[in-house]
Amino acid sequence: xxxxxxxxxxxxxxxxxxxxxxxxxxxxxxxxxxxxxxxxxxxxxxxxxxxxxxxxxxxxxxxxxxxxxxxxxxxxxxxxxxxxxxxxxxxxxxxxxxxxxxxxxxxxxxxxx
Amino acid sequence: xxxxxxxxxxxxxxxxxxxxxxxxxxxxxxxxxxxxxxxxxxxxxxxxxxxxxxxxxxxxxxxxxxxxxxxxxxxxxxxxxxxxxxxxxxxxxxxxxxxxxxxxxxxxxxxxx
Numbered sequence: 001x002x003x004x005x006x007x008x009x010x011x012x013x014x015x016x017x018x019x020x021x022x023x024x025x026x027x028x029x030x031x032x033x034x035x036x037x038x039x040x041x042x043x044x045x046x047x048x049x050x051x052x053x054x055x056x057x058x059x060x061x062x063x064x065x066x067x068x069x070x071x072x073x074x075x076x077x078x079x080x081x082x083x084x085x086x087x088x089x090x091x092x093x094x095x096x097x098x099x100x101x102x103x104x105x106x107x108x109x110x111x112x113x
Numbered sequence: 114x115x116x117x118x119x120x121x122x123x124x125x126x127x128x129x130x131x132x133x134x135x136x137x138x139x140x141x142x143x144x145x146x147x148x149x150x151x152x153x154x155x156x157x158x159x160x161x162x163x164x165x166x167x168x169x170x171x172x173x174x175x176x177x178x179x180x181x182x183x184x185x186x187x188x189x190x191x192x193x194x195x196x197x198x199x200x201x202x203x204x205x206x207x208x209x210x211x212x213x214x215x216x217x218x219x220x221x222x223x224x225x226x
Contacts, residue, residue, distance in 0.1 A: 043217030
């Protein structure tokens, strides 16, 4: 069975500070991992994805994530937060041989001026 | 390209009424998904269809039925709506390879009174 756990339903950072959003996964097959962002009253958009090619993945808007198999983690980071980063972020997992695409509970990021 | 289109965008139902949420994609994707989004619970998978002619239960299928009418369309039916089904419903599609991006509709906000 596949699942993802996002620690922290709400995270606040100051503008210009480091953003760190946590995601741990569980998967019975080699996982594919994703981060999505949702702005108010919109659907989800892909930020980045891990598909086994490289453990450090760079995405849009300056975000990146590192796949750590030993820690079963795929945390999302951004060196310097911008006001426009305020949104809800979702980690997701799928895997070869399964068509299930499972999301975490989300982390709402607030950026303080 | 419209991407993934959901109708309606908003709906209010009385307890016990039935309705069908429509979803259509024009990207020639094989796999389609229905999720519900509730505060603090993220996106939970209701049903999915790996390909035309197949459907499978997700995490929270009770009270719902689906139909994969053709490759483009995947509908979600509530036979007898309950207040617990008040939620925002999202349809998504992806090409079929599980390491690819899921594309989302704009959502249907359903209230059951």
